[in-house]
Amino acid sequence: MTATSSQPQTWLKLMQGQRELILNIVSPLIMLLAWEIAARLGWIDVRFFPAPSKIFATLIKLIETGALWKHLSASMQRLFWGFLFGGIPALLLGIAMGLNRTFRAVLDPIVSATYPIPKSAILPLILLIFGLGEASKIVMVAVGIFYPILINTIAGVLEINKIYFDVSRNFGARGWQVFRTVAFPGALPLIMTGIKLGVGMGLILISLAEMVGAKSGLGYMMWNAWEILSVETMYVGLLVIAALGIVFTLVLTEIERLIVPWKATR
Amino acid sequence: MAAASQADIKIHMRDLSKVFETRKGPFVAIDRLTLDIPTGCFFMIVGPSGCGKTTLLRILAGLESQSAGELVIDQPKTSQRPGNSMVFQGDSLFPWMNVWDNAAYGLHMRRRPTAEIKEIVGHYLARTGLSKFKESYPHQLSGGMRQRVSIARAFANDPDILLMDEPFSALDEQNKLLLQEELLKIWEETRKTVMFITHSVDEAVTLGDRIMVMSAHPGRAKTIVDVPFARPRSVLELRAQPEYGEFVYQIWGHLRDEVHRARALDEAGVA
Ligand SMILES: Nc1ncnc2c1ncn2[C@@H]1O[C@H](COP(=O)(O)OP(=O)(O)OP(=O)(O)O)[C@@H](O)[C@H]1O
Ligand SMILES: [Mg+2]
Numbered sequence: 392m393t394a395t396s397s398q399p400q401t402w403l404k405l406m407q408g409q410r411e412l413i414l415n416i417v418s419p420l421i422m423l424l425a426w427e428i429a430a431r432l433g434w435i436d437v438r439f440f441p442a443p444s445k446i447f448a449t450l451i452k453l454i455e456t457g458a459l460w461k462h463l464s465a466s467m468q469r470l471f472w473g474f475l476f477g478g479i480p481a482l483l484l485g486i487a488m489g490l491n492r493t494f495r496a497v498l499d500p501i502v503s504a505t506y507p508i509p510k511s512a513i514l515p516l517i518l519l520i521f522g523l524g525e526a527s528k529i530v531m532v533a534v535g536i537f538y539p540i541l542i543n544t545i546a547g548v549l550e551i552n553k554i555y556f557d558v559s560r561n562f563g564a565r566g567w568q569v570f571r572t573v574a575f576p577g578a579l580p581l582i583m584t585g586i587k588l589g590v591g592m593g594l595i596l597i598s599l600a601e602m603v604g605a606k607s608g609l610g611y612m613m614w615n616a617w618e619i620l621s622v623e624t625m626y627v628g629l630l631v632i633a634a635l636g637i638v639f640t641l642v643l644t645e646i647e648r649l650i651v652p653w654k655a656t657r
Numbered sequence: 658m659a660a661a662s663q664a665d666i667k668i669h670m671r672d673l674s675k676v677f678e679t680r681k682g683p684f685v686a687i688d689r690l691t692l693d694i695p696t697g698c699f700f701m702i703v704g705p706s707g708c709g710k711t712t713l714l715r716i717l718a719g720l721e722s723q724s725a726g727e728l729v730i731d732q733p734k735t736s737q738r739p740g741n742s743m744v745f746q747g748d749s750l751f752p753w754m755n756v757w758d759n760a761a762y763g764l765h766m767r768r769r770p771t772a773e774i775k776e777i778v779g780h781y782l783a784r785t786g787l788s789k790f791k792e793s794y795p796h797q798l799s800g801g802m803r804q805r806v807s808i809a810r811a812f813a814n815d816p817d818i819l820l821m822d823e824p825f826s827a828l829d830e831q832n833k834l835l836l837q838e839e840l841l842k843i844w845e846e847t848r849k850t851v852m853f854i855t856h857s858v859d860e861a862v863t864l865g866d867r868i869m870v871m872s873a874h875p876g877r878a879k880t881i882v883d884v885p886f887a888r889p890r891s892v893l894e895l896r897a898q899p900e901y902g903e904f905v906y907q908i909w910g911h912l913r914d915e916v917h918r919a920r921a922l923d924e925a926g927v928a
Contacts, residue, residue, distance in 0.1 A: 554749050557720050561743050562763035562814060572762070576753035653752040653794050 441623050449623035450630065458612070463631065465607035469525065469600075470593050473532020478589065481540035482582065486574050488541075489548020502541065510535045510592070511599055523604035528597065535596040536589035543585025547578025580654050583647045590639050598632060666731060667818065667850045668694040668717065673726035675712050675876075686712045688875035689726065694867075696731070697848045701865035701884075703855060703912055705919035709876025710854045711746055714820045717852060718743050732817060739763065742816035744807050744824040746854075750795040756782070756806050757791040763814030781809040784839055786832075800827040805836070812843065821853045825860065837863060837892050845889050858908045862901065863892055870911040873919035880911050 423443045429435045430442035437445075453459035488495045514531060521527035551573065559573045575582075601610025609628050616624035675687040686709040694700050702710050715721040716728065718741055732740050742763060750759045758765070761778045769777075782788050785805040795803050804827045811819060825833045841864065844851065855861050861868045865884050872879040885904070886895055895901055 554745060554747075555751060557715075558743075558745060558749050558751070558762075559766070561718050561720065561741070562810070563739055563766040565766075568766055572754075572766075573751070576751070579753070651753075653796055 438622065441626065446623050446626045446630070449621075450627045453624065453627055459627070459631070462607055462609050462612040465611075466597055466601065466609045469528045469608065470532055470590075470597055472529045473593055473597070474536055474590070476529060477533030477536035477593075478540050478586070481537045481585075481589075482544055485541045485544025485582075485585075486548055486570060486578065489545045489578065490570070490574055495545070502538075506538050506542065510596055514600060514603065517600075518604065528600045528605065528608070531596045531600040532593045535592040539588035539592060540582065540585040543581045543588070544578055547581030547585075548574050550581065551577035580647075580651050583643065583651065587640065587643050590643065591636065594632060594636060594639075598628075665695050666693045667696040667698070668692070668852075669727070669729040669731070671727040673713075673716070673728055674724050675709065675716060675721070676724040685875035687716075687723075688877050690876070690878055692869070692878065692881075694850065694852070696850055699844060699851045699853065699864060699866045701853050701855060701861040701868045702871060703858060703861050703868060703908070704871030704876070704879075705873045705912075705916045706856075707923075708871045708873035708915070708919065710871060711822055712876070714743065714822055714852060714854065717741065717818070718820055730818070736817065739767065739814055739816045741818040741820050742811040742814040743820040744804075744811045744822060746822040746826075748795075748800075748803060750803055750806055750810075752795050754794075755791065756787055756793050756795075756798070759795070759806050760787075760791075760809045760813055762810055767814075777813050777815070778809075781813045782806075784812075784843070785809045785836070801829060801832055804828060805832075808836070817849070819849050819851045819853075821851065823854050823856065826856065833860075834892055840864065841890055841892070858905050858912060859896070862886075862905050862908060863890070863895060868908060870908065870915065872915045874922050879915060882908065882911075 426435075426440070427442050427444060430437050430440060430445075450459070484498075488498055510531070513534070517527050517530050517534070521530050555573050555577060556569065559569050564572060597608065598610040598613070601608035602614040605611040609632060613625050613628035616622070616628065670690055670692040672689040672691055673687060674685065674689055677684045677686055690713070702713070704710055712721065716723050717730070720743075730740065751762070754762070757778060760782055761774050764774045764777065779788070782791055785808055787802065787805055787809065790798060790802065795806070798806070804824060808821075808824050811821070825836060828836065837860065853861075853864060862884055867881060867883050869881045870879045871877065886898075886901070
């Protein structure tokens with residue numbers, strides 16, 4: 392009895408898994424279809440909600456003219472440099488603050504005071520200091536990425552079991568060696584969390600920064616679409632940014648699996 | 658023992674004390690311990706849980722400093738050798754390094770040549786039965802295997818003094834026996850000074866030259882006994898001798914009183 396009854400159960404589970412997968416694909420499709428129909432029948436205002444087919448056609452057009460690629464690569468470059476200029480200092484400072492009590496005592500109040508300031512609110516100041524060129528965009532991204540990585544790195548180092556520092560001391564590790572063999576790898580799981588959060592923050596801030604005084608980038612593309620009333624282009628911009636978010640998350644999760652193998656549950 | 662000249666003393670302690678500042682006030686973990694450990698001595702420490710054994714080893718390792726008293730460790734200035742290496746109590750392997758890198762850690766930190774590292778680490782992983790697992794990460798090993806890596810790590814570092822804090826406690830009987838035999842063999846080859854903590858009186862008598870029974874709250878040396886059995890020893894042959902059983906019983910007598918006393922103190926809430 393028990394043997395036979397377990398089989399239908401596994402089947403049920405399999406079917407449930409498949410059902411979920413199918414639902415995952417079908418439900419957005421149905422929504423798009425409903426949207427398309429509603430737009431064509433004039434139930435919704437197409438000035439604000441253009442039909443998905445129109446948006447898709449615009450996407451194709453923007454790809455063909457090379458405009459999308461130009462804006463995308465401009466944004467990616469700013470994101471990349473911002474990531475470098477914000478992330479690396481955050482990482483080094485975070486490990487130093489995690490390792491050194493005095494350092495932490497001195498800098499903690501400054502970090503706690505500046506962290507909650509909405510990064511979008513400092514855009515005017517950044518523009519004032521760095522001008523309308525590339526620098527202000529990169530600085531915006533860098534500032535946005537800096538905090539999540541810094542705070543997670545500090546937490547990551549503080550979370551490392553004290554015994555690992557004892558071991559490294561007992562076996563003769565000094566200074567940089569402790570950093571390289573204990574503090575950094577030990578904090579890595581939380582550093583990766585910080586990077587994921589930071590990249591998300593970077594995407595938000597780059598779109599915003601590009602809406603003000605830029606001549607390229609996804610943010611500019613969307614802002615410009617508003618000025619020329621090309622709603623479809625706005626939607627293409629949203630679509631591309633959403634896709635970027637998904638791709639970054641997938642890639643970072645995969646990287647995490649590779650470089651933090653000891654956290655894997657196998 | 659008293660006749661041992663100053664030059665033969667590896668570790669010299671005079672009235673060594675350790676007081677921890679806790680929220681409930683100062684806590685005396687070690688109380689005026691006076692001890693001379695000759696060079697090449699296999700020194701065993703037994704005592705009830707919480708009597709300060711680990712604390713003593715951590716002071717010797719320089720991971721903790723004494724609150725009072727004198728500690729002199731005789732270290733040849735010219736030696737390339739690290740002063741001491743510790744086999745830590747419990748899990749202490751780096752989860753982010755595989756078995757090989759964990760075992761090679763001390764050699765890497767001291768920037769030994771690659772060829773030397775390869776030879777030494779390969780040697781000790783083989784002797785601890787871990788050659789097949791050198792690519793594995795600690796989370797993929799059993800508790801006993803992890804402890805063997807930690808032993809290999811200390812041996813590979815070839816220190817002047819070996820500090821071993823209950824190194825065999827997570828091992829099954831068979832592996833414990835094999836590693837005790839192995840440890841005796843390695844020790845016969847090198848004659849290093851060893852400080853070895855154990856909860857097992859059998860282990861203390863089997864391996865040691867001298868056994869210190871500690872008392873708890875505060876941690877003091879209750880008795881220090883020389884082990885009368887000749888070397889080289891074989892674990893099983895030694896245990897077959899009638900004198901062995903008698904000696905173990907004698908040590909147990911000292912320890913039992915202390916364990917009971919520590920229990921009573923714990924229950925009275927002194928600790
Ligand atoms: N950092 C510390 N702060 C306060 N008290 C401590 C500290 N480290 C150890 N102690 C106390 O000192 C006493 C001795 O600790 P220790 O770890 O040396 O015991 P032990 O003899 O190794 O015990 P076990 O056999 O259980 O390992 C214990 O009562 C413990 O609570
Ligand atoms: Mg202990």
